[in-house]
Structures are given as structure tokens and as C-alpha cells.
Amino acid sequence: MDFNLSEDHQMLADTLRRYLSDNYLIETRNSDAYAAPYHSEKTWAGLAELGVIGAFLPEEQGGFGGGAEDVSVIFEELGRGLCAEPVLGALLGLRLLADNGREDLVAAVIGGEKRVALAVYEPNVACDLTHIEAKARRDGDGWRLSGRKSAIYGGPGADHLLVVARTDQGLGLFLVETPDLIAASMVDGGGIADLVMDDLPAECLSPDCAAQIEDALDLGRIALCAEAVGAMARIIDMTVDYLKQRMQFGRPLASFQALQHRIVDMLVELEQARSITIRAVADFGSADQARSTSMAKNLIGRAATHVAEEAVQMHGGIGMTWEYPGSHYAKRLVMIDHQLGDRNDHVLRMIAAKRVAA
Numbered sequence: 001m002d003f004n005l006s007e008d009h010q011m012l013a014d015t016l017r018r019y020l021s022d023n024y025l026i027e028t029r030n031s032d033a034y035a036a037p038y039h040s041e042k043t044w045a046g047l048a049e050l051g052v053i054g055a056f057l058p059e060e061q062g063g064f065g066g067g068a069e070d071v072s073v074i075f076e077e078l079g080r081g082l083c084a085e086p087v088l089g090a091l092l093g094l095r096l097l098a099d100n101g102r103e104d105l106v107a108a109v110i111g112g113e114k115r116v117a118l119a120v121y122e123p124n125v126a127c128d129l130t131h132i133e134a135k136a137r138r139d140g141d142g143w144r145l146s147g148r149k150s151a152i153y154g155g156p157g158a159d160h161l162l163v164v165a166r167t168d169q170g171l172g173l174f175l176v177e178t179p180d181l182i183a184a185s186m187v188d189g190g191g192i193a194d195l196v197m198d199d200l201p202a203e204c205l206s207p208d209c210a211a212q213i214e215d216a217l218d219l220g221r222i223a224l225c226a227e228a229v230g231a232m233a234r235i236i237d238m239t240v241d242y243l244k245q246r247m248q249f250g251r252p253l254a255s256f257q258a259l260q261h262r263i264v265d266m267l268v269e270l271e272q273a274r275s276i277t278i279r280a281v282a283d284f285g286s287a288d289q290a291r292s293t294s295m296a297k298n299l300i301g302r303a304a305t306h307v308a309e310e311a312v313q314m315h316g317g318i319g320m321t322w323e324y325p326g327s328h329y330a331k332r333l334v335m336i337d338h339q340l341g342d343r344n345d346h347v348l349r350m351i352a353a354k355r356v357a358a
Helices: 007-023 026-033 041-050 068-080 087-099 103-110 210-245 257-283 289-320 325-336 343-357
Strands: 116-119 135-139 142-153 160-166 171-177 182-185 191-206
Touching (some): 026 325, 068 087, 068 210, 068 257, 087 103, 087 210, 116 142, 135 191, 160 191, 210 325, 289 343
Antiparallel strands (some): 135 142, 182 191
């Protein structure tokens, strides 16, 4: 298997890296990521113009790519650039819109004219969707939703919300326009929201699409793993640069063997994370999809946290300051573990899958 990027993917990665480097400075990022609507309309329009959003779907659904490798290439660069734009929410929502025949909204989202997010998780639901309690009931020709949704990534400012709720047939998918959300920023920046539903009117896209929802979530998990790889690579580079510049006892810190060994350990963690992400990308769409994705999410949850902690320690006091970019990379790496199921949730998912297979 050739693990090198294709010419098209390398061009996509280079273009996105150049765009973020030129237009997404850390000061701009932090001013946008922590104040409503927790992202930049200008940056979002720029990403759409580059074709980043369209790369999440295949050509037959109106996009420009659509494979797991396309997603991983994009999110690795987003992680390297510490981009807090609501791309994860767009990925999850766009895949489900396309799978359920809403070509009109798909085109608007790809063009950057509309934004969409997915409301699937609940306060008591971390990873196992069988525990979803939100309910949908028929109301004449329409539907009404009741319950509560939490951890809606990219929810603030979204024009449309896809809500997962239980029907008589299974887990249904419903479309809500201009939802009234309880919005906030995450600890590492970027928007998140809760939704309280009390007979909320909605359009039913599918009364039972549990498999499609799981596929979209697994692709989102692969995206987060790739984002962690990009962020880990960047924070390691920053740490090495700092150790070369910081002097102690008349020598650069990079000359101390104990710190060199710790950097090597961080690089080993990075390569393990990169390798298992490649495995998850390769297995997406196969019978091993869920297992490989959960393995990747579990390993990267541990590796990313370890790299973040090591980087902060080797930077000393500056590694904790708001002004230094490394502290924001560290927060992002820790947060990635908790999105779309943390390391413990994915161990339980693998155990449950093994029991079913047995």
C-alpha cells in the first residue's frame, strides 16, 4: 500500500495550509473562536471558496471528493492551523443531507451560503446511540420533537439543524430550520450548543437511518483523529524550536539528553497516531469500519493528551499563557479526546461489538 498522498491530495493540503498560514493568525483565531457566533464568516467563506466543504461529498452527490482520505487530508491541515471553524458540524450534517436526498441544501452548504449542524448526542448519551431518549411523533402531515440535545458542534449560527430522535421504526432524522439554541464556546474555542425540544415542529428526512448516522459519526471521528495528527505535529515543532532557543546554564535546552528523549517519545506517539488514522481511513466503508475507527479514537485520545502535557511541561510557564499559541494547541488536543466519544467510550464500543460478533 502506498501511504504517500496523491498529487491531488498534496495540492489540496498545500493550498489549505497556505490559506490558513496567510489568513488565520492566532490572534484572529482567538478573537473569533471565543465570541459569538464563535467563528469567522470571512474564513468560512474562504474555506467554501477553496472547495473544502465540497470535498466532503462525492461528485454524484454534488461534491468534489467524498472519500475518507479527502476528509483526513483536510482535517490534518485544519489541526495544524488550529482552525476553530465549524467544519466538523458541516461534515456530519452534509453527509446526512446528501444521503437523504436534500440536494438543494447540499448545494447551499457547499457554496458557503448556508450552515448545517447535527444534533445527535444527549446529556446521558456519549457514544452508544441505543440510549437516545429524544422522541418524534406525527402531527398531521408533520412531526413534533421532544427531548434535549447536547454537544451540537457548530450549532451556534447554523441555518439548519439535523436532529436524531426515536420513532416507532428506529432512529429517525429530522430537519429543523433556524433552531433556537443555547449556544456557548468550547474551552478550546469554537461553537457548541444545546437544544431543548418541546413539541418542536420538524421535517422528517428518514424515520429510520441509524446506519447512516453511525457512518457519518465514524467519518467525523476519523476527521478528529486526522486533526489531532496535524495539531500534534505542529506543537512538537513548536516545542523543538523553543528548546533550541531557550538557554539554561549557558546551553540551549535542546542539548540536554533527557529532553531529547522526551521529544523522541512525542514523535513516537505522533507516528502511532498517524499510522492508526491511516488504518481507519483504509477501513472506512468495510466490515472493520467501527472497530478500526474506535481503535484510532482510543489511541489518539491517549496520545494527543500525552503530547499536549509534555509540550506544556517542556515550555515551562510560557506554555500555560494565553498569548502563546502552544497553550491553545494543547487545549485542542485534550478536547479532541472528548468529542464524538472519548477513549473509554470507544473501548466499550469495541467490547460491545465483539460480544455481538461472538
